Amino acid sequence: MATPKPRILPWLKAALDQERFPGVAWLDSSRTRFRIPWKHGLRQDAQQEDFGIFLAWAEVSGAYTPGDKPDLPTCKRNFRAALNRKEGLRVAQDLSKDPQDPHKIYEFVTSGVGDSPGLDSNPDTQEVLESLNDMHLAPHEYRGPPGLEATTVSTCPLFVMPLSDTRVSSANCEPSDTPVIPPWLPEDAWDFQVTVFYRGRQVFQHTALCPWGLRLVGPDGGDPTLPGLPFILPDPSESLVDQAVKNYVTRVLQSLGGGLSLWRDKQWLCARRLGHCHTYWALGEEHLPPTHGSEGEVPKEHGRSIFDLRDFVEGLIAFINGNQISPRFTLWFCLGELWPKDQPWTKKLVMVKVIPTCLQNLLEIARQGGASSLNTVELQISGGQSLSLNSEQLVASLENLLDSMEY
Known part of the structure; x- marks a missing residue:
């Protein structure tokens, strides 16, 4: 029987509590803010351990098999896409371009560290977001x-x-x-x-x-x-x-x-x-x-x-x-x-x-969506259906695209 795919937020909370990955740590005693190293793969000082948490999530979620050659940028994009789909979590500060210590600070904005159904319950939105998150320059x-x-x-x-x-x-x-x-x-x-x-x-x-x-x-x-x-x-x-x-x-x-x-x-x-x-x-x-x-x-x-x-x-x-x-x-x-x-x-x-x-x-x-995350863009998808994609989701997808580019 196949092992069920774990939910990312409980998995991430356990990794934070156990200090499983270097640089991945809680930032406050209430355990609502945490940091994740976010080094670009094209930096000369980038090492595989800088992608440890991304590769680990790819493994437990079934996207990577140990022994295969890892696609580190894809692992990183998929990890971020999984976090971006959680409504109770947001990026509090993006310091990924810091030359000395590139990282991001995430913050839980609802009580508890559970898996909110959020966007996962909407298959149409999920389909569009996954297609955006898969953007690359092959x-x-x-x-x-x-x-x-x-x-x-x-x-x-x-x-x-x-x-x-x-x-x-x-x-x-x-x-x-x-x-x-x-x-x-x-x-x-x-x-x-x-x-x-x-x-x-x-x-x-x-x-x-x-x-x-x-x-x-x-x-x-x-x-x-x-x-x-x-x-x-x-x-x-x-x-x-x-x-x-x-x-x-x-x-x-x-x-x-x-x-x-x-x-x-x-x-x-x-x-x-x-x-x-x-x-x-x-x-x-x-x-x-x-x-x-x-x-x-x-x-x-x-x-x-x-x-x-x-x-x-x-x-x-x-x-x-x-x-x-x-x-x-x-x-x-x-x-x-x-x-x-x-x-x-x-x-x-x-x-x-x-x-x-x-x-x-x-x-x-982007103009239709405006500058506020409260605004949405109405998109026409196959079959004559429509869905709303808010600015935060669009920005997250564009950030995924940036990760596939060179400086």
Whole structure:
């Protein structure tokens, strides 16, 4: 007969009383506050014993068999997810980034140390939370633009479908015919919305799923053998009247060559230009590029990181917790000219805006939830059902995602 899975709170209380793990200890005589070491696995001084309590819970809960190679980050995420599902327990202080003694302080907010049914009694909420807690950045092979060494691009299973848009049809990008939009969809890649402006006038906008990244190319389509879904910038003669402006825009597009390449490498978005067209980039707002200047020029010799998902997730957590500044995720590119600093961006010949739509929709979910844990987000799940996910649960899931990322 199989041994029943223990309940985490009585198990944890016993571990605290017996001082079973180094650094795991009660902090008051009433036994309502306790600390747990919380060292990031990528720190140079991280040792397996720093994950002792996480590995022990994985073993007693049946998620780990002694003798197997332990997946320590997963053990840590599952442990935290189990605690986060207990309504009578909260994180009183998060000191996990303390350089000398990274740890978290938990506090029981109800009398006794029992297992409250809490979220465990709601299977729909549990299903969504488990899918969020399983978010990771698992690598898969990616060839990358020519001239780059073979690298890996990892998938982010957190993926929110755009509410409405025109999608590009291709062999590598198929539109969804599902009329009901579920909030969390595990996918192997991101959707990107690309918007193109000629002298401030919008001339192109499409959204597509890009498993191997994307390339911004001229009307000739560029080299079809290169990796990345091509977004073909339109012929300026179809939208511009001024002949001189048309000529200049045409020259910019012709110099794109193989295109401007954008792809994912683990938690980063990277860019590289494959032609002669000098390109400058910056993170900006959804509707306006920044006026302070570019973050730099997109290199030709090698790819460079231009966006870190970790920064976005940290900013999103701060926003949910009350910070008035929402994280930025919109990439702006100025093609063929210097960045429009101290002048209207609408005067530039070619400006391109790229939005990872999963991040756009995730921010919208956070806005719906507000900055209070009392607020909830109504989510549509499969079968037409709905459930409420409060801000604390969303933050806990985002923190799990952070644990899978690098610094």
